[in-house]
Amino acid sequence: MVNLILNGLANGILYGGGLALLAVGMNLIFGVLNVIHLAYGQCVMVALYAVYVFAVLLHIPIFISCLLAVAVSALLALLIHVSVVKPLLKAPLINQLLALAGVIIVLENLILATFGSDYVGLQISFPVFSIADIFVKVSSLIPFFVGIITLILIWMFLTRTYTGLAIKAVVQDREMADLVGVKTDRIYLLTFVIGGVLAGIVAACFAPIYTVHPHFGAGFTLTAFVIVVLGGLGNLVGGSVAAFLIGIVSQVAGVIFSSEIGEILVYTIFILFILFRPQGLLGVKVRT
Amino acid sequence: MLQVEGVSAGYGKFNILNNISIKVESGTTVIMVGSNGAGKSTLLKTIAGVVKPAGGEIYFEGARIDGKAPHQIVELGIAFVPEGGRIFPDLSVYENLKMGSYTSRARREFQTTLQEVFELFPLLEKRKKQVSGSLSGGERQMLSIARALMSKPKLIMLDEPSSGLAPKIVTHVFEFIETIKAQGYSILMVEQNVLKAVDLADYAYLLSTGNLVYQGKKEEFLQNPEIKVSYLGI
Numbered sequence: 001m002v003n004l005i006l007n008g009l010a011n012g013i014l015y016g017g018g019l020a021l022l023a024v025g026m027n028l029i030f031g032v033l034n035v036i037h038l039a040y041g042q043c044v045m046v047a048l049y050a051v052y053v054f055a056v057l058l059h060i061p062i063f064i065s066c067l068l069a070v071a072v073s074a075l076l077a078l079l080i081h082v083s084v085v086k087p088l089l090k091a092p093l094i095n096q097l098l099a100l101a102g103v104i105i106v107l108e109n110l111i112l113a114t115f116g117s118d119y120v121g122l123q124i125s126f127p128v129f130s131i132a133d134i135f136v137k138v139s140s141l142i143p144f145f146v147g148i149i150t151l152i153l154i155w156m157f158l159t160r161t162y163t164g165l166a167i168k169a170v171v172q173d174r175e176m177a178d179l180v181g182v183k184t185d186r187i188y189l190l191t192f193v194i195g196g197v198l199a200g201i202v203a204a205c206f207a208p209i210y211t212v213h214p215h216f217g218a219g220f221t222l223t224a225f226v227i228v229v230l231g232g233l234g235n236l237v238g239g240s241v242a243a244f245l246i247g248i249v250s251q252v253a254g255v256i257f258s259s260e261i262g263e264i265l266v267y268t269i270f271i272l273f274i275l276f277r278p279q280g281l282l283g284v285k286v287r288t
Numbered sequence: 289m290l291q292v293e294g295v296s297a298g299y300g301k302f303n304i305l306n307n308i309s310i311k312v313e314s315g316t317t318v319i320m321v322g323s324n325g326a327g328k329s330t331l332l333k334t335i336a337g338v339v340k341p342a343g344g345e346i347y348f349e350g351a352r353i354d355g356k357a358p359h360q361i362v363e364l365g366i367a368f369v370p371e372g373g374r375i376f377p378d379l380s381v382y383e384n385l386k387m388g389s390y391t392s393r394a395r396r397e398f399q400t401t402l403q404e405v406f407e408l409f410p411l412l413e414k415r416k417k418q419v420s421g422s423l424s425g426g427e428r429q430m431l432s433i434a435r436a437l438m439s440k441p442k443l444i445m446l447d448e449p450s451s452g453l454a455p456k457i458v459t460h461v462f463e464f465i466e467t468i469k470a471q472g473y474s475i476l477m478v479e480q481n482v483l484k485a486v487d488l489a490d491y492a493y494l495l496s497t498g499n500l501v502y503q504g505k506k507e508e509f510l511q512n513p514e515i516k517v518s519y520l521g522i
Contacts, residue, residue, distance in 0.1 A: 162390070169376050169387050176374045178358040179336060181391035181439065 001256075007135055008252035014140035016247025017147025018205045022224040023231060023239030024154060025198035031171040031234040032191040035085055038100035040199060041221030042107040043080075047073040047203030048212040049111055052120045055207075062122075066207065070200030077196020081189055089188070104217070112214040121211030143205035150201055151240060154194075158236075167191060171234070226270045232280030242281060289314040289474055290335070290366075290443055295344030295354070297334045303342065304330045306498045312443065317475040319485045322495035328478040329371060331495075332445050335476075336368040337361040348443070363391045367441035371448045373432030377421030381412055384420050384431055388438025397440065405434045408467060426457035433464055437473075444468065446477040450484070462488065486510060 022040070029037045037043075050072040054065035084103055088096050126138040158164035169177040170187050178184055202220075210216070227246050231238030246266055254262035273280065290312040298304040304327045312318045320328045333339040335346055337358040346354040348364060362368075375384050385405065389398040406413035411427065412434055420431055429449055436444055449465065450458040462484050469475060469488060479485035486492055492509040494502040502512060510516070 162386075162395070165379070165383060165387060166390065168379060172376045172378055173374055175338065176370065176376065177387075178338070179362065179368050179370065180387050180435070181359045181362040181394075182387075183359050 004255045005252055008255040009248055010136055011140050012248035012251030013244060014136075014144035014247070015251055016244035017145070017151075018143030018202055019147075019223065019227060019247050020240040020243035021147050021150055021198045021202050021205075022220065023227040023243045024151065024236055025195040025202075026224050026228045027231075027234055027236050027239045028167075028191050029195045030228070031236075032167055033085065033089065033188050035089070035096055036100070037195065038097060038221065039080070039103040039107060039217075040195070040224055041219065042104050042217035043073060043076055043196060043199040044203050044206075044220050045212060045214070045217035046076055046107055046111065047200045048207055048210070048216070049115065049120070050200075051203060051207040052122065052212070055122060056120070066204035069203055069207075070197055073200030073203065074193050074196045077193045077199070078189070080196075081192040085192060086185075086188065108214045108217065115214070117213060119211040119213045122207050126208055139208045142208065143202075146201060146205050150198070154198075154236075163187075163190070223266075226266060229278075230270065230273055230280050232282045233284045235280065235282050235284065238280055238282030289349060290476065291347040292331070292335065293345045293347070295331070295334060295341045295346060297330055297339050297341040297344075299330075299339070304498050305334070305341075307344070308495070308498075308500050309344075310493050310500070310503075312474055312476050313491075314442075314474055315472055316490040317469050317477065317488050318491045318493070319489040320476070320478045320493045320495055321480070321482045321485065324480070325497070326495040327498040328495050329447050332368065332370075332447050332476070332478055335361070335366065335445065359391070362439055362441075363393060365440070365442035367436035367439045367444050369432050369436045369444065369446045369449065371451055373428045375420045375423070375428050375431050375435065377419075379420060380417050381420050381423070381431055382416040384435050385412070385416075385438050388435035389440075391439055394438060394440045398438075401438055401440060405437050408437075408471075409434050409464070424457075425453050426460055429453065429457075429461050430464055433468065437468070441473070443474045443476060446475065446479075448478055448480060450479065450481045458484065 022044070026037055026040055029035055047069045050069035051065050054060045054068050055062050060068065080103060084099050088099055128135050128137050130136065158168060166177065166182045166187055169180070170182060170184055174184060223246070227242045228239050230246065231240070231242030249269065250262040250266050253265045292308060292310045295308050296303060296305050308331060310318070310320070320331065322328055330339060334341050337356050337360065341354050344354070345352060348366060353361060353364065376387060379387065385402060386398070389395050389401060394401065409430055412431060415423070415427070420428065423431060433446070433449070446465070449461050453461060458481065465475065465477070465488060477485060486506055486509060489506050491505055492503065493500060504512070
């Protein structure tokens with residue numbers, strides 16, 4: 001039993017690494033643009049299909065395929081920002097949500113029309129090795145290390161560069177950022193595209209693990225939502241912590257009971273937080 | 289240096305300013321006084337580019353600036369210290385000052401400007417790693433003014449710098465402004481604390497419900513009987 005739990009713990013931590021990237025992407029977009037990216041999971045889904053197209057259909061080496069998929073994801077983010085998000089920045093929340101819901105439907109149906117509804121996957125097997133009695137899947141190690149490295153890079157970007165500082169300033173007081181000379185329109189675009197890059201990296205990490213289909217995105221968006229609320233809306237550190245917690249809970253519950261129970265547990269925790277501690281674990285960090 | 293001609297502006301359907309014309313000569317301190325809602329803040333925000341004027345023109349050093357975006361106005365040399373200071377609360381004192389030098393013109397001279405600002409405000413150097421949300425009201429105002437200096441401005445606009453501060457702190461704030469004035473900066477200041485503000489001024493304007501009702505050099509201003517009664521409480 002202890003072994004099972006340790007296994008779940010190990011794989012949960014690893015899984016959490018990839019989820020943390022999703023949370024950071026959503027939190028950045030919410031913090032800077034004040035937009036809830038309802039279609040984020042679908043962007044990950046499109047990037048997964050991109051990996052499939054490059055690696056399986058075009059026989060491009062897997063690593064290059066992943067890089068290309070990240071580029072595709074960034075491009076998609078650019079398109080969505082310019083056509084849907086930017087024009088609606090000052091519109092009421094409901095308009096933004098409805099428009100992004102529309103993006104969900106467009107993306108899913110574009111993929112459906114192009115690839116059909118069959119599951120597609122990478123068909124790569126990665127080895128599993130064991131440390132003591134714990135079985136670690138290499139396919140889980142990848143999202144973890146890539147996730148941690150990306151998180152560190154994002155942290156360095158936000159704290160060590162002028163543009164990163166400007167992003168933090170925009171989150172705290174957009175009008176004042178304008179008044180010190182920040183070109184906030186460009187910051188909005190940059191942040192949204194960074195979100196796209198992160199979605200692409202998540203896709204690259206999870207490509208070996210998942211087989212994907214057009215409606216795959218919804219699960220990711222929901223998971224990202226749960227994590228982001230749990231960690232505190234807009235709170236990058238909180239979101240990262242929550243990602244690991246959710247990763248652990250779902251994996252451990254998944255091995256002890258079943259993956260369905262794992263899901264139920266995660267969403268029950270979510271509901272409890274919304275009811276009793278809506279500011280999340282570490283508190284909401286959004287524009288006043 | 290700054291010329292506002294016949295500017296009308298407001299928020300949506302509410303027209304706050306009616307046909308206002310004011311002038312700030314290089315190296316002088318100009319104040320605008322008037323009761324709440326007179327439109328003083330709106331005028332500063334219009335010059336800063338936050339509010340778009342409905343009519344009229346604004347010139348800075350001969351070039352037309354009305355309708356430009358706020359970041360362009362800063363780049364041209366006008367710094368705005370809004371009411372309450374509005375420092376970035378989760379950034380440190382140092383990071384706030386760094387943001388002050390964001391424009392490409394100011395960035396090149398960031399280190400030199402920082403040293404100059406630290407000489408003027410040694411307290412800020414001592415506290416440079418402190419998260420600015422934890423500073424006191426007076427310290428925040430000091431930081432906000434220092435941040436404005438970091439953009440290497442030619443004109444500094446201050447919106448009610450004494451607002452919400454205790455009387456002793458207000459004296460300190462006006463001392464900083466006096467220091468800035470002595471450095472040769474042009475200052476356009478909006479204030480409700482008329483007595484203290486007029487002391488610093490070279491020229492003054494009185495606004496009432498969106499209209500310019502009086503203007504004059506400091507001495508004339510202080511002599512005007514209506515102003516003495518309504519605004520100076522004499």
